[in-house]
Amino acid sequence: xxxxxxxxxxxxxxxxxxxxxxxxxxxxxxxxxxxxxxxxxxxxxxxxxxxxxxxxxxxxxxxxxxxxxxxxxxxxxxxxxxxxxxxxxxxxxxxxxxxxxxxxxxxxxxxxxxxxxxxxxxxxxxxxxxxxxxxxxxxxxxxxxxxxxxxxxxxxxxxxxxxxxxxxxxxxxxxxxxxxxxxxx
Numbered sequence: 001x002x003x004x005x006x007x008x009x010x011x012x013x014x015x016x017x018x019x020x021x022x023x024x025x026x027x028x029x030x031x032x033x034x035x036x037x038x039x040x041x042x043x044x045x046x047x048x049x050x051x052x053x054x055x056x057x058x059x060x061x062x063x064x065x066x067x068x069x070x071x072x073x074x075x076x077x078x079x080x081x082x083x084x085x086x087x088x089x090x091x092x093x094x095x096x097x098x099x100x101x102x103x104x105x106x107x108x109x110x111x112x113x114x115x116x117x118x119x120x121x122x123x124x125x126x127x128x129x130x131x132x133x134x135x136x137x138x139x140x141x142x143x144x145x146x147x148x149x150x151x152x153x154x155x156x157x158x159x160x161x162x163x164x165x166x167x168x169x170x171x172x173x174x175x176x177x178x179x180x181x182x183x184x185x
Contacts, residue, residue, distance in 0.1 A: 004096075007089050011096030014077050015104075023073050028101050030074035035094045037065070048087040058082055108136045113143040113153040113164075130156070 018027040038045050047053055047061065059082050066075065081087060102109060110130055112118070118126070127138045134156075145153075151164035 003089065004092065006086070007092035007096045010081070010086070010089070010093045011100055014073075014093075015097055015100045017077075018073055021073060023071060024101065024104075026071040027074050027077075028097070030070045031094045031097055033069065034066070034074075034078070035091065035098075038091055038094075045091075048090060055082065055085060058087060102139070106136045107139055108134055108156055109139045109141065110154060110156040111141045111143060112155075113145045113148060115144070115146055115148045115150050115164075117144055118142060 014027065015024070018024045038048075044061075044065070048058060059079070062078065062082055066078070070078070078090070081090060081093070086093075101107075108130070112126065123140060123142070127140050130138045130140075147166060149165040149169070151166075151168075152161075153164050153167075154161040
């Protein structure tokens with residue numbers, strides 16, 4: 001079970017400590033590598049979350065995979081998390097750290113869902129427009145969802161814009177189902 005408060009506290013502690021030591025970029029790179037490794041390796045995810053696997057065995061596997069690949073601050077932080085049996089929260093701690101990093105560097109993560117892949121010039125236009133509107137660096141992530149039929153859905157922070165054909169069809173269905181019009185011949 002994920003605990004966002006716990007993850008946020010650990011991520012904030014790591015972010016603050018890395019900031020005090022002027023190592024935020026290094027720790028960010030390390031956590032990016034760690035998150036990517038977890039995402040690509042399902043067996044490692046399952047192993048770290050498995051309560052039956054002893055802590056010392058998890059620690060040995062972690063050492064064999066990440067020794068020399070992580071900066072000392074990140075490595076020591078992960079070591080503490082393993083000793084305190086916080087390994088199930090590692091992915092959410094990484095996510096919270098990335099949020100803090102993006103907030104500190106004025107980076108907005110924007111998710112755009114479309115029915116078909118966007119061309120590079122169109123992506124560049126969207127990024128430029130959003131950067132101008134938000135005065136921030138835009139990290140654009142695209143999701144292709146053929147159910148949308150056409151149009152797009154943009155999500156950024158608390159902002160949500162649904163201009164898809166699917167949503168318009170659903171809106172029409174709802175309007176027609178509530179219509180009290182009766183045919184009279």
